[in-house]
Amino acid sequence: MTQSPPAADTENPTASEALNEMLRLYALRDCGLLDTPDDPALDRLTAWARDFFAVPASAVSLITADKQILKSVAGPANRETTRAESFCQYVVRDRKALTIENASTDPLVRDHPAVLGEPYVRAYAGAPLRTADGFVLGSFCVFDVKPRVFPPKQLAVLSALARVASGYIDLHEATGKAGWSGTLP
Secondary structure, X not given: OOOOOOOOOOOOHHHHHHHHHXXXXXXXXXXXXXXXXXXXXXXXXXXXXXXXXXXXXXXXXXXXXXXXXXXXXXXXXXXXXXXXXXOHHHHHHHOOOEEEOOOOOXXXXXXXXXXXXXXXXXXXXXXXXXXXXXXXXXXXXXXXXOOOOOOHHHHHHHHHHHHHHHHHHXXXXXXXXXXXXXXXX
């Protein structure tokens, strides 16, 4: 098992953040989902989320040191971008959910390529994919091409979907380490 995220180093926050990122990247590698085929269980979750939220796209996003990889996506989206071009990087950085109601006016992302050009993202909601050890590997997210408010009940569903996907990722890692070659649900 990987270590839990270190406690904040109040005397040297940069060193603590760098250590946490290094351990997070180890946890991401250990989960066993990078460089593997699409996963039907995650695909079912993202397809359901796209329909439930009535959005063009939903995804399970994994954030590496320099890339965003969409491990599962329902709807049109780039399967891989740079980390800097992802909205989900902020979920990983802040280790908490992020909601953007109008990306064209939000200072965090208004100059983002996906806001200024195709697919013209206007709304985003992402919840962290958290390992049992507390590392945030990416996000379960939904995108819309029109500004919108995500009601609290929808955000609760998104968080629940992220917890289900996180549990699945933990299960995938555990079965891989145990050498199980069967399929997961």
